Amino acid sequence: AAGVIQSPRHLIKEKRETATLKCYPIPRHDTVYWYQQGPGQDPQFLISFYEKMQSDKGSIPDRFSAQQFSDYHSELNMSSLELGDSALYFCASSGPDRGGTFGSGTRLTVV
Amino acid sequence: QKEVEQDPGPLSVPEGAIVSLNCTYSNSAFQYFMWYRQYSRKGPELLMYTYSSGNKEDGRFTAQVDKSSKYISLFIRDSQPSDSATYLCAMILLTGGGNKLTFGTGTQLKVEL
Numbered sequence: 413a414a415g416v417i418q419s420p421r422h423l424i425k426e427k428r429e430t431a432t433l434k435c436y437p438i439p440r441h442d443t444v445y446w447y448q449q450g451p452g453q454d455p456q457f458l459i460s461f462y463e464k465m466q467s468d469k470g471s472i473p474d475r476f477s478a479q480q481f482s483d484y485h486s487e488l489n490m491s492s493l494e495l496g497d498s499a500l501y502f503c504a505s506s507g508p509d510r511g512g513t514f515g516s517g518t519r520l521t522v523v
Numbered sequence: 524q525k526e527v528e529q530d531p532g533p534l535s536v537p538e539g540a541i542v543s544l545n546c547t548y549s550n551s552a553f554q555y556f557m558w559y560r561q562y563s564r565k566g567p568e569l570l571m572y573t574y575s576s577g578n579k580e581d582g583r584f585t586a587q588v589d590k591s592s593k594y595i596s597l598f599i600r601d602s603q604p605s606d607s608a609t610y611l612c613a614m615i616l617l618t619g620g621g622n623k624l625t626f627g628t629g630t631q632l633k634v635e636l
Contacts, residue, residue: 443622454611454629455567460622468623502566504624506615511557511572512624516565 414438416515418503424521425493433488433518437505443467444486445512446478447502455502461486493522526550529612529627538636542599546612546627549593553614553625556588558597561609561629570610571597602634 447455457470461480559567
């Protein structure tokens, strides 16, 4: 069965650079969620989209923005990167079955 | 107070033991309940989800939901070293304008030989 696809798997950026993470949800899932997970921490909710509209916002820095496109894929844009942004970034989607499924994540390292 | 509270770990059990992982929640509007397993440096893997009170069984795993007490549990029978991971409970709130997925903080489980 198709899963949530995230790209890239790994990303290394320098401070103050910009990064774009992509998420392709499971087909027919109507909600996409973005989470940030630091080492040894539980996932922190950033933002979610329902039917391509922002539906909820968590602890997402102003330097970050996200959107969901007409094909339902979502992108998380991160600007002016800081060392503290180094983390695993997960995307999840949920749909009629409501069992939210996660992608494998993007490991962002800011140097 | 967090909307979802999860028993803190770490939890260490011998191989073959029955493990009980628990979460409580405060918002009675939560409608879907999930358990995820997360190995180090991997994404959370959906183990079980349910939407009604009662028990749901899948192999060695049983998910239990008690909506009247706002309490959910995951039982692991005949625990194996490969079950060593962090277990996260999660709940979905359905709203007209979108769905909200809320996690517990996770319980780290270690199954020892």
